[in-house]
Amino acid sequence: MRVDWFERPTEEVARALLGATLVHGRVSGTIVETEAYLAEDDPSCHACGRRTRRTEIFWGEGGLAYVYLCYGLHWCLNVVAHAPGAGGVVLLRAVMPIAGLELMRKRRRRDDPAVRLASGPARLTQAFGVTGRLNGADMKTGDFRIEPAGRNPGRIVRGPRIGISKAKELPLRFWLAGNGAVSR
DNA sequence: CAATAGATCATCT
């Protein structure tokens, strides 16, 4: 994966990430659900209006990981993706597990069916062992990375985002139609 | 099955 793959409009990257593979060591899975967060003109984005130390990464190098702790106990995994000069990230909401199922179950301490192991932002990070340590990691290469989609992943659906209080109506959520691993 | 309360902490004001 090259830098310029991530350095184009955030929405476009959010769509292109569907069908790509998320890898962390021997654990891997297909990305089936994403959301775009734009630094400009998006009230629900952390970086909107306030450009601070934490949100500085929104304007940083494409392909870096932005890991955020929400509600005190859940980590959320994002990838920096934006057109040159703009700022934005893509939230990875759900993954269809491919390999390392037993490790995922062990980390999550539950015996869920495969499609549920990573069907949600916080579940995903639990299953993949993602924590704040990985904030700022380069996902273009290395042990913790994203690999491009191999074949046509299927029909892509677009709709409103989930679990936010502002700008709910913006259709910046993308997922694969009919995929059982997509969160509700 | 649908609704809801509670957990818990890094970051910013």
Place this chain on the structure above:
DNA sequence: GATGATCTATTGC
């Protein structure tokens, strides 16, 4: 000291 891009367990019908 307020806030939040969630999940799970527990209620009540």
